Amino acid sequence: MSLITEPRSTAMPARDGPTTSPARRLRLHVWIAIPVFTALALPLLATLLYAVSTRWGATLLPDGLTLEWLARLWSTPRFIAAFGRSLFVVAGALMLSLVLILPVAFLAHTRYPRLDRWMNVLILAPFAVPPVVSSVGLLQLYAGGPLPLVGTPWILMLTYVSIALPFMYRSLINSLRSFEANELMEAAQLLGASPLTAFFNVILPNMRLGIRIAIFLSFSFLIGEFVFANMLVGTRFETLQIYLFNVRRESGHFTSALVITLFVFILILTWLGNGRGEITAPEAGDT
Amino acid sequence: MTARRFISPAILCVVPFFVVFAAFQLAPLVFVAINAFRVGDGWGLAHFQEIIASAFYRQAMWRTLEIAIVSSLVGIVIAVLTCYSLTRLGGRWRRLLIAFTNMTSNFAGVPLAFAFIILLGANGALTLALQRIGLFEDFSLYSRSGLMIIYTWFQVPLGVLLLLPAFGALRAEWRESASLLGAGRHDYWRYIGLPVLWPSIAGTLTILLANAVGTYATVFALVGNNYNLMTIRIANLVAGDLFLQPELASALSLLLVGLLATITLVQQRLLRRSHHVTDH
Numbered sequence: 045m046s047l048i049t050e051p052r053s054t055a056m057p058a059r060d061g062p063t064t065s066p067a068r069r070l071r072l073h074v075w076i077a078i079p080v081f082t083a084l085a086l087p088l089l090a091t092l093l094y095a096v097s098t099r100w101g102a103t104l105l106p107d108g109l110t111l112e113w114l115a116r117l118w119s120t121p122r123f124i125a126a127f128g129r130s131l132f133v134v135a136g137a138l139m140l141s142l143v144l145i146l147p148v149a150f151l152a153h154t155r156y157p158r159l160d161r162w163m164n165v166l167i168l169a170p171f172a173v174p175p176v177v178s179s180v181g182l183l184q185l186y187a188g189g190p191l192p193l194v195g196t197p198w199i200l201m202l203t204y205v206s207i208a209l210p211f212m213y214r215s216l217i218n219s220l221r222s223f224e225a226n227e228l229m230e231a232a233q234l235l236g237a238s239p240l241t242a243f244f245n246v247i248l249p250n251m252r253l254g255i256r257i258a259i260f261l262s263f264s265f266l267i268g269e270f271v272f273a274n275m276l277v278g279t280r281f282e283t284l285q286i287y288l289f290n291v292r293r294e295s296g297h298f299t300s301a302l303v304i305t306l307f308v309f310i311l312i313l314t315w316l317g318n319g320r321g322e323i324t325a326p327e328a329g330d331t
Numbered sequence: 332m333t334a335r336r337f338i339s340p341a342i343l344c345v346v347p348f349f350v351v352f353a354a355f356q357l358a359p360l361v362f363v364a365i366n367a368f369r370v371g372d373g374w375g376l377a378h379f380q381e382i383i384a385s386a387f388y389r390q391a392m393w394r395t396l397e398i399a400i401v402s403s404l405v406g407i408v409i410a411v412l413t414c415y416s417l418t419r420l421g422g423r424w425r426r427l428l429i430a431f432t433n434m435t436s437n438f439a440g441v442p443l444a445f446a447f448i449i450l451l452g453a454n455g456a457l458t459l460a461l462q463r464i465g466l467f468e469d470f471s472l473y474s475r476s477g478l479m480i481i482y483t484w485f486q487v488p489l490g491v492l493l494l495l496p497a498f499g500a501l502r503a504e505w506r507e508s509a510s511l512l513g514a515g516r517h518d519y520w521r522y523i524g525l526p527v528l529w530p531s532i533a534g535t536l537t538i539l540l541a542n543a544v545g546t547y548a549t550v551f552a553l554v555g556n557n558y559n560l561m562t563i564r565i566a567n568l569v570a571g572d573l574f575l576q577p578e579l580a581s582a583l584s585l586l587l588v589g590l591l592a593t594i595t596l597v598q599q600r601l602l603r604r605s606h607h608v609t610d611h
Contacts, residue, residue, distance in 0.1 A: 077428065084484070084488065087443070087450045087484070090450040147344035148348050151345060159345070170356065173356070174544070175545070176545070177587060180565060180577065180580045180584050181366075182355065183570070206351070206355055206356035270440045275569070285440065288442065289552060292552065310437050311437075
């Protein structure tokens with residue numbers, strides 16, 4: 045559900061309808077595209093310009109350009125620390141997700157079709173229950189008692205497993221489907237491999253690309269997560285998003301540099317994750 | 332039996348995932364559902380009655396619905412037009428713009444709110460430019476209309492990415508056949524294009540509505556607790572500065588989940604009816 049592959053370009057009507065006179069009617073789609081994509085680009089462009097401008101007061105365009113804000117950002121210990129914490133939480137969550145979800149996806153695909161049907165319902169849960177609602181329960185379940193996790197990075201890692209689930213599970217299943225894991229499994233076992241050996245020596249190497257996509261997609265999604273981070277942990281373990289929130293009223297240029305850095309980082313990850321023309325739609329993201 | 336030998340370790344491999352999922356996704360929801368009916372030491376509907384009786388909470392619900400419906404409808408119209416436009420653009424431009432849409436769909440929450448402050452805040456670049464030519468005189472990003480703009484902004488890329496595959500399924504031959512039979516562009520969309528797309532449009536609209544109803548980070552980063560929405564009220568009741576009321580928050584949360592469930596049910600009902608129409 046969360047992964048959409050671009051339809052083959054041959055399936056799209058590539059050329060204009062036969063009766064159109066190219067000079068006048070062809071342009072309708074261009075007249076739609078220009079304002080829409082300009083509007084989509086404007087906030088990003090403004091932030092980028094703000095991040096590299098010396099001063100941008102009550103004028104239409106900034107006075108001059110500089111890299112000072114970016115330099116200052118990267119020499120701010122608090123930023124580096126927050127970045128480190130974010131990487132720690134997200135990497136931990138991804139490792140945990142992979143270890144927990146990979147066996148489920150593998151067994152659902154190769155052994156238990158019923159499990160797959162169940163999983164397809166379960167992956168809707170993070171979309172059906174907004175993070176704010178989950179937080180209400182989590183705050184009360186894990187604030188004290190036998191598992192006092194609120195305020196620690198551990199609760200974020202564990203909670204992120206379920207919000208990364210749709211991305212992870214769909215990418216892994218797509219990967220298993222792409223090389224017909226079922227038949228490979230049978231072949232390996234016919235040749236005398238135990239299920240475990242077959243899994244580690246035959247299936248896992250074939251899933252390398254799928255796992256990479258799953259990780260990069262979830263990474264860019266999780267590093268932008270704010271609601272859980274703010275409600276469950278907040279300033280007790282200041283991640284990048286919390287840091288950004290806390291400094292948002294300070295120098296606009298500095299914060300812009302932070303936003304742009306974060307965005308470029310996510311961009312590189314997304315690009316690494318799907319360098320082969322796939323469209324990925326984070327469904328009902330962390331807005 | 333080999334089968335039995337394989338089953339037991341296999342089941343063990345799946346257990347850890349379900350334990351974590353149950354503890355951190357299902358348990359909180361169950362806890363919320365139970366807690367919503369907890370009144371003092373007993374049980375009852377007092378929290379729901381309090382919510383219904385309070386003009387403040389009624390306003391939160393109304394504003395949540397209002398912003399969700401408006402931004403989703405505007406968003407889906409723009410998304411449909413954009414998808415149409417994308418399918419007609421040449422290959423390179425199309426790939427570029429799809430990648431760009433993908434990029435913007437990742438731009439959400441606090442960074443998005445910040446970017447909009449830079450652009451449309453009181454001293455924002457676009458605000459100043461528009462004021463200079465006499466537009467947007469009394470516009471405020473931190474008001475209802477400002478939030479509508481920002482919601483619509485993040486709904487469009489999501490809508491485009493979800494709808495694009497459906498547009499890919501529209502065959503060029505259908506358009507050609509229709510045109511051979513004398514149908515104009517308008518007739519083609521009226522009788523072929525839109526009916527084929529309708530289930531995807533309805534499904535996407537549901538996701539946009541759910542997305543808008545559940546939105547919290549963007550609004551919170553923009554106006555703090557100053558705009559009255561359900562998510563803002565819920566968060567404020569469990570993590571605010573004063574008077575924490577987790578039971579009331581639970582009741583409000585349950586209403587929110589109920590709202591999402593209703594939206595999904597209505598969509599499925601509409602979809603079923605539209606299948607009947609296309610069948611005949």
